[in-house]
Amino acid sequence: xKEWPRASLLGAEIExxxxxxxxxYFLRRLGQFVxxxxxxxxxxxxxxxxxxxxxxxxxISSATQFGHSDPRAVEIMxxxxxxxxxxxxxxxxxxxxxxxxxxxGDFGPSLSAFPTPVSVLIRQSLxxxxxxxxxxxxxxxxxxxxxxxxxxxxxxxxxxxxxxxAATGLQPIPSYIMSLVVLILFGYIWPILPISGGFQMNVSPxxxxxxxxxxxxxxxxxxxxxxxxxxxxxxxxxxxLVSNIVTEDYVVYAELAGVNRRRILTSYIMxxxxxxxxxxxxxxxxxxxxxxxxxxxxxxxxGLGTLLVRGVNSGDYSLVLGIASISIVAVATAVFVIxxxxxxxxxxxxxx
Amino acid sequence: xxxxxxxxxxLSSLLFGEHAIAQADFLAGIPRNEVLIAENPExxxxxxxxxxxxVVNHGSNSNGLQQLGLDTLWYIDADAGIDGVWDNSLxxxxxxxxxxxxxxxxxxxxxxxxxxxxxxxxxxxxxxVETQMKDxxxxxxxxxxxxxxxxxxxxxxxxxxxxxxxxxxxxxxxTVRWNAAWIMPKHIFEKQPDPTKFNFNPPVTLGPYTLKxxxxxGEWYIWQRRDDWKRTTLARxxxxxxKYVAYIDPGPPDKRVIMQLNHELDIIHDTTPxxxxxxxxxxxxxHGWFKGFPYAHPDPTLPAVILNNEVEMFKNRDVRWALAxxxxxxxxxxxxxxxxATISAIAVPPTGLxxxxxxxxxxxxxxxxxxxTGKSKYKPYDPTVAQQIADSLRPSMGERIxxxxxxxxxxxxxxxxxxxxxxxxxxxxxxxxxxxxxRWLKPDGTxxxxxxxxxxxQRPVMTRAGTMIAQQxxxxxxxxxxxxxxxxxxPRVASGDFEAAMAWSVETWGxxxxxxxxxxSWHSEFLKPAGERQPPRNWQRYSNPELDKIIEQIRAIGFDxxxxxxxxxxxxxxxxxxxxxxxxxxxxxxxxxxTTYWTGFPSAETDPYTDPVPNWxxxxxxxxxxxxxxxx
Numbered sequence: 001x002k003e004w005p006r007a008s009l010l011g012a013e014i015e016x017x018x019x020x021x022x023x024x025y026f027l028r029r030l031g032q033f034v035x036x037x038x039x040x041x042x043x044x045x046x047x048x049x050x051x052x053x054x055x056x057x058x059x060i061s062s063a064t065q066f067g068h069s070d071p072r073a074v075e076i077m078x079x080x081x082x083x084x085x086x087x088x089x090x091x092x093x094x095x096x097x098x099x100x101x102x103x104x105g106d107f108g109p110s111l112s113a114f115p116t117p118v119s120v121l122i123r124q125s126l127x128x129x130x131x132x133x134x135x136x137x138x139x140x141x142x143x144x145x146x147x148x149x150x151x152x153x154x155x156x157x158x159x160x161x162x163x164x165x166a167a168t169g170l171q172p173i174p175s176y177i178m179s180l181v182v183l184i185l186f187g188y189i190w191p192i193l194p195i196s197g198g199f200q201m202n203v204s205p206x207x208x209x210x211x212x213x214x215x216x217x218x219x220x221x222x223x224x225x226x227x228x229x230x231x232x233x234x235x236x237x238x239x240x241l242v243s244n245i246v247t248e249d250y251v252v253y254a255e256l257a258g259v260n261r262r263r264i265l266t267s268y269i270m271x272x273x274x275x276x277x278x279x280x281x282x283x284x285x286x287x288x289x290x291x292x293x294x295x296x297x298x299x300x301x302x303g304l305g306t307l308l309v310r311g312v313n314s315g316d317y318s319l320v321l322g323i324a325s326i327s328i329v330a331v332a333t334a335v336f337v338i339x340x341x342x343x344x345x346x347x348x349x350x351x352x
Numbered sequence: 353x354x355x356x357x358x359x360x361x362x363l364s365s366l367l368f369g370e371h372a373i374a375q376a377d378f379l380a381g382i383p384r385n386e387v388l389i390a391e392n393p394e395x396x397x398x399x400x401x402x403x404x405x406x407v408v409n410h411g412s413n414s415n416g417l418q419q420l421g422l423d424t425l426w427y428i429d430a431d432a433g434i435d436g437v438w439d440n441s442l443x444x445x446x447x448x449x450x451x452x453x454x455x456x457x458x459x460x461x462x463x464x465x466x467x468x469x470x471x472x473x474x475x476x477x478x479x480x481v482e483t484q485m486k487d488x489x490x491x492x493x494x495x496x497x498x499x500x501x502x503x504x505x506x507x508x509x510x511x512x513x514x515x516x517x518x519x520x521x522x523x524x525x526x527t528v529r530w531n532a533a534w535i536m537p538k539h540i541f542e543k544q545p546d547p548t549k550f551n552f553n554p555p556v557t558l559g560p561y562t563l564k565x566x567x568x569x570g571e572w573y574i575w576q577r578r579d580d581w582k583r584t585t586l587a588r589x590x591x592x593x594x595k596y597v598a599y600i601d602p603g604p605p606d607k608r609v610i611m612q613l614n615h616e617l618d619i620i621h622d623t624t625p626x627x628x629x630x631x632x633x634x635x636x637x638x639h640g641w642f643k644g645f646p647y648a649h650p651d652p653t654l655p656a657v658i659l660n661n662e663v664e665m666f667k668n669r670d671v672r673w674a675l676a677x678x679x680x681x682x683x684x685x686x687x688x689x690x691x692x693a694t695i696s697a698i699a700v701p702p703t704g705l706x707x708x709x710x711x712x713x714x715x716x717x718x719x720x721x722x723x724x725t726g727k728s729k730y731k732p733y734d735p736t737v738a739q740q741i742a743d744s745l746r747p748s749m750g751e752r753i754x755x756x757x758x759x760x761x762x763x764x765x766x767x768x769x770x771x772x773x774x775x776x777x778x779x780x781x782x783x784x785x786x787x788x789x790x791r792w793l794k795p796d797g798t799x800x801x802x803x804x805x806x807x808x809x810q811r812p813v814m815t816r817a818g819t820m821i822a823q824q825x826x827x828x829x830x831x832x833x834x835x836x837x838x839x840x841x842x843p844r845v846a847s848g849d850f851e852a853a854m855a856w857s858v859e860t861w862g863x864x865x866x867x868x869x870x871x872x873s874w875h876s877e878f879l880k881p882a883g884e885r886q887p888p889r890n891w892q893r894y895s896n897p898e899l900d901k902i903i904e905q906i907r908a909i910g911f912d913x914x915x916x917x918x919x920x921x922x923x924x925x926x927x928x929x930x931x932x933x934x935x936x937x938x939x940x941x942x943x944x945x946x947t948t949y950w951t952g953f954p955s956a957e958t959d960p961y962t963d964p965v966p967n968w969x970x971x972x973x974x975x976x977x978x979x980x981x982x983x984x
Contacts, residue, residue: 196607313838
């Protein structure tokens with residue numbers, strides 16, 4: 001019988017133990033993930049159902065607001081709509097109905113766009129929101145962190161100081177003001193970019209060159225306004241992290257040892273500073289499913305944000321629940337993935 | 353560096369190139385001078401692919417469908433009308449009632465066709481009524497259920513309605529003010545197993561336009577003039593000018609102004625007073641309904657302080673009148689519309705033809721109207737309030753403020769109540785209220801407090817008016833405050849869960865003097881007890897046997913009976929004496945029209961042929977008056 005070399009056996013045992021530990025870690029995090037999603041969706045369910053806005057009354061209000069209305073007819077309509085929307089029954093019965101439907105991935109019909117399913121409305125808006133916020137988040141993260149890293153390392157560079165002042169100056173500007181300023185600059189004073197909608201009017205929304213180029217052109221100003229207000233946070237965060245790391249002993253030794261400065265910056269400093277920024281990125285990407293309400297509103301961009309506002313104002317619980325549920329799952333997933341990757345990315349983080 | 357320069361050059365070329373394209377081809381494939389672009393005030397349409405306007409929560413009421421694509425029996429214009437205020441649209445004549453108003457016969461026009469080439473007949477009307485009667489979740493289903501016993505078509509051009517009870521105003525369901533019951537294409541809907549599950553996309557239209565294309569995200573809809581527009585009812589007035597009409601979501605008010613300055617939005621539905629003043633100053637091609645102040649179109653709707661008459665303190669007329677006498681209308685006008693308000697002391701809006709029917713005849717009566725407080729007698733009407741508002745604006749607005757008293761009356765309104773805290777004090781004291789120090793107490797000794805509901809950011813002009821009124825009441829010693837309910841304002845008002853609210857319970861035809869459009873619902877038979885939802889429109893929950901009698905007399909006469917105006921005047925006098933709610937002004941809409949690409953828009957001075965607000969269904973009449981301003 002062939003014997004395993006002792007060293008190999010020990011290595012395999014360690015590897016196995018480490019895998020077992022990681023599996024336990026994975027399962028615990030998975031349990032937390034499921035718990036967070038369950039609790040989050042429940043909270044949203046009860047909060048939306050506690051709203052004083054009644055979808056039936058909103059529908060009646062909009063149907064009778066300007067036209068001729070017979071008081072007798074309004075009573076008949078109220079009764080009929082309450083039955084149609086399935087709003088009869090106790091909150092508990094509605095709660096059971098909701099989870100039964102959700103188990104099959106169905107959020108039910110929208111109450112403000114009845115009988116169109118909520119999933120159809122979300123599917124229509126989701127690509128626009130993801131496109132807009134994914135792009136702007138990545139640009140802001142990439143540019144903000146790069147410039148912040150440089151500013152933290154080359155602290156005496158005047159250009160980087162000026163960039164720092166600009167980035168931190170833009171950060172507190174309210175999103176509505178920033179959007180409007182960008183819109184006035186590039187839509188009125190120097191009118192070179194479209195200021196409304198997701199694509200040019202009368203273009204067919206298919207994967208043709210005119211449509212795609214139109215989508216890109218229409219996204220420039222919304223992306224720009226989002227990048228300008230978010231870039232400062234990444235810049236400041238990265239600059240602070242780098243400013244701390246440059247004083248670490250290993251950086252000082254590397255400099256004294258004559259290691260190339262570019263290499264010190266990229267491999268010794270930025271890489272270490274990036275870990276918390278990656279967590280921030282993951283959370284930001286998870287949060288994009290909330291939409292960018294104000295930017296979408298100003299630029300007439302057809303994303304989830306304006307859809308959510310419409311749902312809230314019309315008391316459309318189904319729609320609000322649908323969007324909120326997706327958002328909860330997305331943020332929880334982002335945290336979950338980051339938790340799983342952390343021990344792999346940063347050896348200082350132990351699973352036990 | 354060289355690479356950077358090259359990149360910068362390429363980027364600017366791309367941007368300038370796009371700009372050049374954007375100017376020439378604002379809408380892909382449609383020349384700018386062939387399209388009229390109007391604002392859809394509903395913004396982005398959630399249910400964008402639904403054109404089945406007969407179901408609740410269908411796509412949109414303001415995307416051009418009801419304005420350009422649909423038709424019904426009659427239209428009444430809020431202003432002078434293209435050929436008088438009444439238009440027989442699909443009907444060839446006015447409704448014919450029997451003696452006791454239990455039957456209505458409708459004669460239909462010949463030669464009217466749907467956009468797919470099928471002829472419109474009485475069967476479409478019968479189908480429209482019967483289909484909706486079967487399903488009360490359809491928009492006009494409950495109204496038909498409540499009124500119609502049977503509907504038949506004795507011949508292809510005649511419809512006979514037999515009604516469940518006498519109803520001299522039954523035709524109002526089919527008469528457009530802002531909208532009405534639209535006629536369904538029987539040949540399309542009858543093929544559907546369930547008409548409420550059918551999205552009617554693309555819509556087959558009866559109006560002069562058909563749908564060309566639309567954004568599935570609900571941001572824009574483009575309508576194209578039908579080749580066979582001569583086979584629609586609008587053809588009686590000529591060819592519609594714009595070949596295309598786009599209804600778009602232009603975003604917030606500031607952006608609408610920018611788009612019109614860029615000539616990318618021909619009709620702004622509504623903007624802020626400040627936006628209107630900016631356009632009046634900076635854009636020579638932009639015009640409001642009035643050439644000068646107040647620019648806005650006064651809609652036939654009457655914003656008021658709605659007092660909940662079921663709340664104990666407002667059951668007493670003296671209290672309601674005291675509150676009216678504590679309002680300084682000049683300050684309210686400046687706070688709300690920045691002076692661009694058209695004020696009204698009486699319970700109808702000062703718009704359309706109502707100055708002729710109601711304001712002129714009642715002016716002397718108002719001047720002599722007297723309040724007897726028990727301690728003193730007081731004539732509260734000040735006929736010069738509108739004149740005073742105009743005078744106060746003249747130093748800053750100059751030539752834009754009219755000087756002719758008649759023009760001032762049309763633009764700013766006429767008189768209002770003189771603020772008089774002394775008389776208000778006497779009225780409150782007679783009602784058992786007491787002043788202790790600086791604050792007023794109710795007869796039961798608790799503080800006299802009023803919460804005034806407003807819509808907040810949803811309706812900033814009315815919110816500002818409410819804030820000013822609450823402040824004026826506070827100065828007098830009443831603990832008054834405003835509370836904003838942006839999302840559920842109207843349902844809250846309907847449920848009676850309020851003391852006072854900035855809203856409206858008076859909406860009129862504007863062009864026609866009949867007041868039943870709102871007044872019929874003020875009858876006490878529809879009054880709900882506190883806690884139950886009040887149907888539109890008696891939000892003030894007011895009842896009075898004298899008012900019931902007036903309403904019943906109106907029900908007993910025909911729509912055009914001259915006695916209707918007399919009864920309307922009686923109602924107004926009653927409302928002045930009783931003050932169930934405090935009328936303020938008409939609902940002024942800052943609709944701004946850009947004449948760069950189109951001329952012939954309606955205007956108060958030159959041609960008030962229709963309401964310019966582009967989501968009113970009467971907008972179709974505007975199409976035949978519009979002419980291209982630029983060569984093709």
